[in-house]
Amino acid sequence: MERSAERTPVVELRDIKKYFGAVRALRGVDLALNRHEVLGLMGDNAAGKSTLMKVLSGAYIPSEGGIFIEGQEVHFASPMDARRMGIEMVYQDYALANNLDVAGNVFMGREVVRFKLGPFGVMDYPHMEKETKNLINRLKIDIPSVRQKVERLSGGQRQAVAIARATAFDAKVIIMDEPTAALSVAAIDKVLDLINQLREHGSSVIIISHRLEDIFRVADRMIVLRQGRKVCDTPVSGDIQDFRERVVAYMIGARNDFAEASPVL
Amino acid sequence: MTTSQDATSAPSPELAPAFDLRRLLRDNIRDYGMFIALGVIWLIFTFTTDGLFVSGRNLVNLVNQAGFIIVIAVGMTLVIVIRHIDLSVGFLAGFLGAVAAIAMTQWGLPVWVVIPMTLIFGILTGLLTSFLVAYVGIPAFVATLAGWLGYRGALGLVTRATGTIVIPNATFNALGGGFVPDIPGLTFLPERHKVTLLLGLIAIILFVVSSIRTRRNTGPQVDSLSTPLFVLKLVVISVAIAAIAWAFAGYQGLSWTAVIVLIVVLFYDFVTRKTVLGRHIYAVGGNPEAAELSGISVARITHVVFASMGMLAALSGILYSARLRSATTTGPLLLELDAIAAAFVGGASTSGGVGTVFGSLVGALVMISLTSGMNLMGIDNSVQYIVRAIVLVLAVVFDVVTRKTAK
Known part of the structure; x- marks a missing residue:
């Protein structure tokens, strides 16, 4: 048991299927994520990447299949269930409240209460500010003040706040949906650095991205989905040109490592 | 965060500059x-x-x-x-x-x-x-x-x-x-409503104390007022509360x-x-x-x-x-x-x-x-x-x- 603890995947999805009426968005996907691993998740539009991650983050309930966290089967009814189990999602639009400040966003929905006055919990704001400062220092995020309203931050800074929030509560797994899509080149570098730091701090990360360069730079392993199935699951290696050609071949259906006796067309 | 231009007008670079009027107006x-x-x-x-x-x-x-x-x-x-x-x-x-x-x-x-x-x-x-x-x-x-x-x-x-x-x-x-009745038997300031004055005084004390405490707890921030302005704000609001309480007290009180x-x-x-x-x-x-x-x-x-x-x-x-x-x-x-x-x-x-x-x-x-x-x-x-x-x-x-x- 102890020997296998390191080897048990921190998250495992087994034969996940998800149907929306007649649409079969996921047709049986397996996914295992190890500790200290950055996993790139790729695929064309409608390949099922986002659906799969919404299943893992609790936004969708799978039609069939199981979710296992450190070997234990779990059932998520909402994103909050998943968050309680240490699975955090960084959304493509960051899901920040622009009218609140940085600390307010980091602690949104999980405000620290100093004392209760009847039905009213009085917030411990100095504590939340201090925690946010520590977090931002640890992740080396460049933000002038934790009291800055998010509406005044740049795109890269907002992304950093969203990532900081995902890491604030000892997340085991951080899922990032297109974390670099809306960012400048300089901001992309910072986000990729941040992902490397998360791995060093012991988190596992899943990145959904269209940008092959980003996956190539930070991911240890990649999974390609096509038409709701997994077609590729390999370590990221080789040079970028070779990597690009392989990924495209999987994405357009020219290659499939998991083809069954009767392959899907 | 602080430009060199700001630094020349502010004695301490990490505090917001005190007399940069444009920035002051913009922020407040x-x-x-x-x-x-x-x-x-x-x-x-x-x-x-x-x-x-x-x-x-x-x-x-x-x-x-x-x-x-x-x-x-x-x-x-x-x-x-x-x-x-x-x-x-x-x-x-x-x-x-x-x-x-x-x-x-x-x-x-x-x-x-x-x-x-x-x-x-x-x-x-x-x-x-x-x-x-x-x-x-x-x-x-x-x-x-x-x-x-x-x-x-x-x-x-x-x-x-x-x-x-x-x-x-x-x-x-x-x-x-x-109107709120006044405390009977008080003889000083016969023209004024004493309860109103007292409440005004309490309001000023609470306001000043809580403002100072909040400021001390959180420390200087990019979006907070500089010290002279903070004091100015305290004085202006205290005077306003006092003036309103005085005016109320001169009629029938609160x-x-x-x-x-x-x-x-x-x-x-x-x-x-x-x-x-x-x-x-x-x-x-x-x-x-x-x-x-x-x-x-x-x-x-x-x-x-x-x-x-x-x-x-x-x-x-x-x-x-x-x-x-x-x-x-x-x-x-x-x-x-x-x-x-x-x-x-x-x-x-x-x-x-x-x-x-x-x-x-x-x-x-x-x-x-x-x-x-x-x-x-x-x-x-x-x-x-x-x-x-x-x-x-x-x-x-x-x-x-x-x-x-x-x-």
């Missing part, structure tokens, strides 16, 4: 603009009415006139913060005021039963609205427009047999026109309406700024999807905000009928629009997430001061509406412009 004008505007309006009316405007009698009148609008504006602010609107509250206030009057005159209930009962009716009507909005999914504009029609009809029905219902209960009517308004404003200010519930209300206003993903129930917040709106509409109806000592067949006409105007003048935004309790208090005071001051000057009623229209537009333009430059 949005927060204090309305207070300054209110001060300017009061100054203008003081000169044009030879001081009549700031006499104790007129100020007391002003607050008593504004009371039932302010409590509605406070509730409306939260409704606007979560991106909704409530058009039904004017006739709801009239209807519930009439229900309170009927409960006292026809059902024979004592006033200490009638007031909580009316407030509970208000909460229930608010929950009816939020059921339609949050559960059924009807836009608040439509749901409360239906309420506007429905409560108008309900008010007409309950007053049909009697017409205007005269309220004979002195305790109830004191809420709208009565009215019960003023006491109720103060309690409502302080309580809602506390809830919105300091509590988890308040934070969730603003999170829902800022980004409902993100709030829901963070485990905040948008439906629950919608229920709470509309229930509070309903309760404050009931309170407004009580204050209004107590002030008139009767429940009329039409209720406070256009009250809902006055409250919405007050909230927007006070800095609330239609896009949600923005607006404060104190802002709406000031917004309501601005609008009611314009009415009161122009009445004293004998300005034609139609012209008054146009002036208020211009002030409303200016306030919102000011808000939009400062918001843009802030970015």
Whole structure:
């Protein structure tokens, strides 16, 4: 048991299927994520990447299949269930409240209460500010003040706040949906650095991205989905040109490592 | 964060520079603009009415006139913060005021039963609205427009047999026109109301102490005032509180309406700024999807905000009928629009997430001061509406412009 603890995947999805009426968005996907691993998740539009991650983050309930966290089967009814189990999602639009400040966003929905006055919990704001400062220092995020309203931050800074929030509560797994899509080149570098730091701090990360360069730079392993199935699951290696050609071949259906006796067309 | 240009004017580089006027205006004008505007309006009316405007009698009148609008504006602010609107509250206030009057005159209930009962009716009507909005999914504009029609009809029905219902209960009517009694037997300052002065003093001490404590706890920040300005702010507000308390004390002291308004404003200010519930209300206003993903129930917040709106509409109806000592067949006409105007003048935004309790208090005071001051000057009623229209537009333009430059 102890020997296998390191080897048990921190998250495992087994034969996940998800149907929306007649649409079969996921047709049986397996996914295992190890500790200290950055996993790139790729695929064309409608390949099922986002659906799969919404299943893992609790936004969708799978039609069939199981979710296992450190070997234990779990059932998520909402994103909050998943968050309680240490699975955090960084959304493509960051899901920040622009009218609140940085600390307010980091602690949104999980405000620290100093004392209760009847039905009213009085917030411990100095504590939340201090925690946010520590977090931002640890992740080396460049933000002038934790009291800055998010509406005044740049795109890269907002992304950093969203990532900081995902890491604030000892997340085991951080899922990032297109974390670099809306960012400048300089901001992309910072986000990729941040992902490397998360791995060093012991988190596992899943990145959904269209940008092959980003996956190539930070991911240890990649999974390609096509038409709701997994077609590729390999370590990221080789040079970028070779990597690009392989990924495209999987994405357009020219290659499939998991083809069954009767392959899907 | 601090440029070299700033550093030359500031002795300590990590503090905000003290006398960089442009930066100062940019950072603070949005927060204090309305207070300054209110001060300017009061100054203008003081000169044009030879001081009549700031006499104790007129100020007391002003607050008593504004009371039932302010409590509605406070509730409306939260409704606007979560991106909704409530058009039904004017006739709801009239209807519930009439229900309170009927409960006292026809059902024979004592006033200490009638007031909580009316407030509970208000909460229930608010929950009816939020059921339609949050559960059924009807836009608040439509749901409360239906309420506007429905409560108008309900008010007409309950007053049909009697017409205007005269309220004979002195305790109830004191809420709208009565004054806090003074401590008997005190001989110093015979012309002034001692309880009012004492409350003013307590208010100043609490305000100064809590401001200093907040500042000390959090330390200097990019968005906080520099020390001389902070002291200036403390002095200005303390003097303002003292002046108002002195003026009130020179007439008959604090009215019960003023006491109720103060309690409502302080309580809602506390809830919105300091509590988890308040934070969730603003999170829902800022980004409902993100709030829901963070485990905040948008439906629950919608229920709470509309229930509070309903309760404050009931309170407004009580204050209004107590002030008139009767429940009329039409209720406070256009009250809902006055409250919405007050909230927007006070800095609330239609896009949600923005607006404060104190802002709406000031917004309501601005609008009611314009009415009161122009009445004293004998300005034609139609012209008054146009002036208020211009002030409303200016306030919102000011808000939009400062918001843009802030970015």
